[in-house]
Amino acid sequence: MTKKITIAIDGYAACGKSTLAKALAQALNYTFIDSGAMYRAVAFYCLEKQFVDNQGVIQKKQLEKFLSEIEIEMTPDQRIFLNKQDITDAIRTPRVANVVSQVATIKSVRSKLVELQHAMGKNGGIVMDGRDIGTVVFPDAELKIFVTASTEVRTARRLAELNATGAHVAANEVTKNLLERDYLDSTRLESPLKQAANAIVLDTTYLSREEQLQWALERVRLLITN
Numbered sequence: 001m002t003k004k005i006t007i008a009i010d011g012y013a014a015c016g017k018s019t020l021a022k023a024l025a026q027a028l029n030y031t032f033i034d035s036g037a038m039y040r041a042v043a044f045y046c047l048e049k050q051f052v053d054n055q056g057v058i059q060k061k062q063l064e065k066f067l068s069e070i071e072i073e074m075t076p077d078q079r080i081f082l083n084k085q086d087i088t089d090a091i092r093t094p095r096v097a098n099v100v101s102q103v104a105t106i107k108s109v110r111s112k113l114v115e116l117q118h119a120m121g122k123n124g125g126i127v128m129d130g131r132d133i134g135t136v137v138f139p140d141a142e143l144k145i146f147v148t149a150s151t152e153v154r155t156a157r158r159l160a161e162l163n164a165t166g167a168h169v170a171a172n173e174v175t176k177n178l179l180e181r182d183y184l185d186s187t188r189l190e191s192p193l194k195q196a197a198n199a200i201v202l203d204t205t206y207l208s209r210e211e212q213l214q215w216a217l218e219r220v221r222l223l224i225t226n
């Protein structure tokens with residue numbers, strides 16, 4: 001496999017996009033970029049700066065005033081830094097998950113992050129996952145995968161991840177957040193979550209991680225050898 005392609009993976013919250021993207025990048029010796037982590041970084045910044053009112057609404061004007069001060073760095077070992085601070089674990093909390101989709105509706109935030117994403121993927125050999133990767137960020141990606149899974153399975157997977165970090169969250173709270181984010185992400189004006197016309201759907205509900213990986217690797221093989 002010599003030709004290095006661009007792989008875009010999109011889909012709903014907690015359906016296994018990052019897990020698949022990471023495994024695929026490792027198998028192909030490509031770079032993996034979790035674009036959602038960047039939106040979570042901006043959401044974390046808003047919480048730290050208290051740019052959120054009592055109702056949990058992001059203060060867009062305040063955020064936009066400080067946007068140029070936000071510096072995000074992602075390292076090859078999958079750590080993410082916000083203005084030199086390692087926030088890799090801090091962005092995975094329900095507190096961040098509760099406001100991230102509001103932040104992701106803001107046009108200026110998206111422009112800034114998409115610019116970074118373009119720079120990271122300019123040489124190909126990349127697997128990037130998110131919501132608008134196949135539609136907006138890399139519309140010419142050679143392989144586009146749209147991942148889905150049942151709400152029950154998505155809840156169970158996210159709950160297990162949260163429990164592993166020692167966070168105790170009720171299952172119904174997790175489901176509520178996933179569905180709220182899906183709604184905001186698919187109905188926003190700026191780059192809404194939607195399946196690209198030429199994306200292939202992968203339903204991960206009944207598939208193991210290994211089965212998902214093999215399915216995706218087969219798609220890559222078909223592209224590279226044709």
Ligand code: CDP
Nearest residue numbers: 013014035036039100101104130131132181
């Ligand atoms: O891992 P999970 O599915 O929970 O979400 P994520 O990939 O970490 O993304 C968090 C949030 O960032 C999403 O719910 C979207 O609101 C936003 N996002 C986006 O708008 N565009 C992207 N390319 C990636 C994430």
